[in-house]
Amino acid sequence: MVQVQERSAPRRGSGTGRRTAWGLAAAAVLCQVPYPLVSGPGRDVLTVVGVVVFCLASVAAAALRHGVRGPLALFAVAGLGGLVVEAVGVRTGFPFGAYHYTGSLGPSVAGVPVVVPLAWVMMAWPALEAARVLAGSRERGGTPAARVRTALVGGWALASWDVFLDPQMVDAGHWIWSDPRPALPGVEGVPLTNFAGWVAVSVVMVAAVDLASGHPVRRSAGNGAPGGPAVLLYLWAYASSMTACLVFFGRPQVALAGGVLMGLVAVPLAVRVAGAAGGRG
Template identity: 85%
Template structure:
């Protein structure tokens, strides 16, 4: 009798969680839409607000996927791990290259703005879910080969996002590179060491979050779309980043380079989501 009574309560709880995850995803998008239309303190405030809401959306989606283990793994590995690697980075120049924060992003911890580890959290989960969707046979999702594919694809999904992020934040004056040469072709102002560091850190981060949070696995929160709101947020980030660089930021080369590199994940991911939607229809 107790189990019968618990099931409806569990369903109601999951449904409330799904609604919360989607509401937070929509709120994150709404925070980002006006970003290129404002400047100065308003833009800085939107940066912090957008990251915070997006971070909450990712944590909520992780909880729906894995219970408490999901957000705990995400916070510990991506949040505290991101903070640790950034703290080492600003002191030693490893693994990204020599840089420093300017103080425009609010309070700091260990020389790193608090919003920065939140940004690692916010995108690590969508990147992981993108990697899972594209990794292969879901029936063998726990197999070693599948986990390696997830780590590589998800790590690239996370690292390639920085091709858009870093030029934008450098242009906004949030951090400064001591030496930006050599860089990716078309991505002036950001050294190539930064991208290499991001790839290494991102693959390791996604692999650990995936391994720690793997059990128990529930269906992604959402309307049946692969990856739920996390994947939708990843595709939104891709499309909005390309558009912003082309239309608002005067960075067409970044739009091209980032569009190609992040598109290696985002385009097949979009096709997979569209195919799933077509089958449901």
């Protein structure tokens, strides 16, 4: 009788974890839907709230996949690591280029708004899970070759998101670049050094989170979907960012550049997810 109870308890916990992760993912989407429709201080508040809820959704997805070790790895590497690299960046200009925050994003630590390392946390996990799906490292532990593929694909998945993010935040006045040239074609206002720095930092960050999170406690991260809610959040970030730049923000060239660069991960990922859904059907 005791053995039956021990076997059933994880199933109850697993069900709660899935509901929490999917519920927070839905809340993250709902927080971001009105973002292009508001302006001024209301948009600043919505920016912070959206990042916090999205971050919680990523943490819940990490816990669903790896237990407590997932969130710990995510905060230690992406959270603290993101804070350190941003603090170094605003003081030295390395590795992104010379920039400074304007104070519109709320309280700061070491010259970096608290919400910024939370943004690293919020997208690092979806980028990692997207890479695991595409790189074939969803199995327990993964091979060394699969981990390298995951780091490279995941690093690109995370860095290419910034092609959308940075122009929006610069246009909103949250940070300012000292010299925004040269820039990626179509992404005026953000220096090319920023994207190069993001690629380098993101590859290392994704590799470290992947390694530090350890073995998954379950292969499927929720309801049998490849990567679970984290992957769908990644696809949402891609589709919503491209739509916002194209329709609401008047930045069609950013929509094109981000659509192509982030699409190198998002499009095959969407095909993989759709194929898995069709296979189950």
